[in-house]
Amino acid sequence: MDAQEEYLKLLFGCELEIRAFIGSIVRGSHDRDDVFQEVALTLWKEFPRYDRSRSFAAWARGIAAMKLMQRWDKTKRLPIVLSPEAIQAVSSAFDRSEALASGKAEALEQCLDQLPEKSRQLLALRYERSLKIEQIALELQATLDAVYQSLSRLRARLLDCVNRRLSAGGAA
């Protein structure tokens, strides 16, 4: 396997993990894509220095965190919302829980499968159509607070379901 092939394989193997990290700190899908592309290019440039005994995702996240901290602007707070200290703390939390991330996508699919149709429709409005809470409330003729609470409860329920499946080894 040549270096390019190895790099791309590693990158795409943890793409969701890197996107999750960047997405939690950067606002706006275009800015998130920009940061991801910048990180991917930097990772490739730095690839000769990658220590293969380390997790690639953790190494990639470290570089992404550095990029985000460099771009942080205290006065604007956008698109990087969190402070460098918070970014560092989030990066460490991702590192500590990296083992839990594997198999999560499959577990999530199974958990979504168990949701009632109404709940899936609400999630689809939020994530498939990218509607804001106000727009969802308008569409469903519900109050903003009701939509917010429903989404929060759904997320909590999904997280709980995913964790239970992963700890029971039922994701496979």
Place this chain on the structure above:
Amino acid sequence: MSNSERGQELIQKYLEALASEAEIAELEGLLATDPEVAAAFAAAARLEAGLLGYFRQQYKIDQVAALLNAPESPATPAAGAAAENTGEPAEPRLPPGSTFTPRLDRLAEARRVTGRKPRSESPRWKSIAAAALVLILGSVAVWSIKRGGEEPLRLVSGRLTVAGREVTAVPENAIFEVAGDDAAVIEFGNGIRLELTALTRATLNRKSGRPVLVVKSGSGDFNVARNPLDFRMETAFGVVTTEAGRFSLNIVEGRPGPSSQPASLPLPSLTVVVAEGSVSVEHGGISTQIKAGQQRVFFSST
């Protein structure tokens, strides 16, 4: 309220972009001091990314489902000729790394998850597909009447070769290469102007009267004035479309080399820079809108 409960509350608000500056500051403090809150934040972020990935995937699968349910129509002679001359399928292939390619076999499952009914039980899709077909055929007919058929192509400057032989006109449905050191300028009568740099290899097809440029390698500048049919370009990295815009595109093929010097090798990629208007790139099952002044790089995952 415990740190953990307050942390959860703030994380939910933060994810919905509803947190105030004071609340973001409070969340930052908790993240930096309480590993439990930081862990909850990481878990929530992973779930958010997972949900986005899942539902956008579903959206794409539903689009594919709509296509599969559309009435079948025979390939046009031009499309057939394209397949014959280029040795490639007439229909566009999904870009390498497309995330929904391996999931097509899970279409039935996806329909079940999203509550869609199977084809035979779903006349709604047929109606939509039929209506879309009528609309498309109608648009093409109106366009053809207005334009008096397909727009002529003109090689304004530069040299083109097909299989090593120089040609004087722009060939359709055959792979051509820009020969010599100068760029080749190609114009359509309807306000589309392409400037392809030396050594660029491409094929020009028409699908339903719409010009489709399949770029194998190379680069170029593209100027598409607003016209009834938008312009479409296909590459191994994704499909580029625009209704109107001025943009440039560069394909880096990338070649395997010694693994000791990876950073000196270019990554296979497609770079799109938009100067005016906007351009859409369909890459890996995701559509990205690129506006004037923006640049995007797309990598192949193979």
